[in-house]
Amino acid sequence: MKKLLVILLGVTCAMVLSAKAAEGDKSDKSDAKAERKALLEKYDTNKDGKLDKDEQGKMSADDKAKWDKMRAAAKKKKEEGKDTK
Numbered sequence: 001m002k003k004l005l006v007i008l009l010g011v012t013c014a015m016v017l018s019a020k021a022a023e024g025d026k027s028d029k030s031d032a033k034a035e036r037k038a039l040l041e042k043y044d045t046n047k048d049g050k051l052d053k054d055e056q057g058k059m060s061a062d063d064k065a066k067w068d069k070m071r072a073a074a075k076k077k078k079e080e081g082k083d084t085k
Contacts, residue, residue, distance in 0.1 A: 032070060032073070035066060035070065036070055039051075039059075039063055039066065039067055042063070043055045043056070043058060043059055043063070051067070
């Protein structure tokens with residue numbers, strides 16, 4: 001009986017930790033989307049949904065660092081997706 005209780009407790013803890021990790025990933029994605037949208041609204045002067053070189057050149061250093069970090073993360077994710085296929 002004690003073994004069963006310990007096993008059930010372990011499985012329950014694993015499920016809770018998995019759910020928390022998945023929830024964290026979702027919030028990170030929504031934060032990144034909100035940040036990208038804010039940068040586009042601020043710098044996309046021709047409203048084409050992309051930042052060309054001229055628009056990127058007008059970015060502040062902080063915003064440029066954020067933009068580059070997001071692009072690097074997206075590129076890494078895209079490459080990881082190709083590796084699994």
